[in-house]
Amino acid sequence: xxxxxxxxxxxxxxxxxxxxxxxxxxxxxxxxxxxxxxxxxxxxxxxxxxxxxxxxxxxxxxxxxxxxxxxxxxxxxxxxxxxxxxxxxxxxxxxxxxxxxxxxxxxxxxxxxxx
Amino acid sequence: xxxxxxxxxxxxxxxxxxxxxxxxxxxxxxxxxxxxxxxxxxxxxxxxxxxxxxxxxxxxxxxxxxxxxxxxxxxxxxxxxxxxxxxxxxxxxxxxxxxxxxxxxxxxxxxxxxx
Numbered sequence: 001x002x003x004x005x006x007x008x009x010x011x012x013x014x015x016x017x018x019x020x021x022x023x024x025x026x027x028x029x030x031x032x033x034x035x036x037x038x039x040x041x042x043x044x045x046x047x048x049x050x051x052x053x054x055x056x057x058x059x060x061x062x063x064x065x066x067x068x069x070x071x072x073x074x075x076x077x078x079x080x081x082x083x084x085x086x087x088x089x090x091x092x093x094x095x096x097x098x099x100x101x102x103x104x105x106x107x108x109x110x111x112x113x114x115x
Numbered sequence: 116x117x118x119x120x121x122x123x124x125x126x127x128x129x130x131x132x133x134x135x136x137x138x139x140x141x142x143x144x145x146x147x148x149x150x151x152x153x154x155x156x157x158x159x160x161x162x163x164x165x166x167x168x169x170x171x172x173x174x175x176x177x178x179x180x181x182x183x184x185x186x187x188x189x190x191x192x193x194x195x196x197x198x199x200x201x202x203x204x205x206x207x208x209x210x211x212x213x214x215x216x217x218x219x220x221x222x223x224x225x226x227x228x229x230x
């Protein structure tokens with residue numbers, strides 16, 4: 001079964017600094033990978049997705065992520081964060097095999113951007 | 116464009132009471148999901164549906180039942196609520212499991228408190 005690990009429960013960062021949110025997945029078959037953002041008291045919105053092809057994926061709000069098959073990772077990055085990026089970020093995976101109907105989420109990383 | 120709509124947004128139940136959460140989507144999506152979100156645990160899949168009239172168990176199905184009588188609606192029922200079911204519940208839908216349109220769209224959530 002697929003699983004997702006987000007190693008950091010909380011990441012504090014100053015405004016305009018770069019940030020990386022880490023995500024590792026466990027699957028022996030091909031996967032689709034997603035990053036979602038959740039602002040306070042709201043639902044989840046898609047930031048970006050990796051389906052196939054180029055391993056560097058660009059998303060909304062200046063975020064990007066790199067798929068690394070050998071490391072089974074899909075880390076999210078932004079070169080310069082804003083106060084408005086304060087939110088919770090979830091990594092998710094779906095496998096292209098048994099259980100492909102399911103979308104499995106990590107435990108989330110809370111990004112705290114301070115002035 | 117409404118997307119995914121959850122009803123109600125907030126509810127307080129007494130232990131042992133029953134209730135039904137409604138999820139409605141207007142995007143003609145085939146696949147629908149119910150998740151619960153608890154602090155430090157991310158989103159955990161309760162039940163899901165791969166089409167009208169079909170449902171399947173996720174990772175935390177106990178104490179919940181679901182029905183998908185119409186393609187656009189996915190109902191989550193609690194027959195006898197327990198304090199452990201205090202959570203924020205999210206419904207999601209997906210158009211496809213493969214290809215470009217595989218991302219999930221989320222409702223705004225239902226905050227349920229069982230006292």
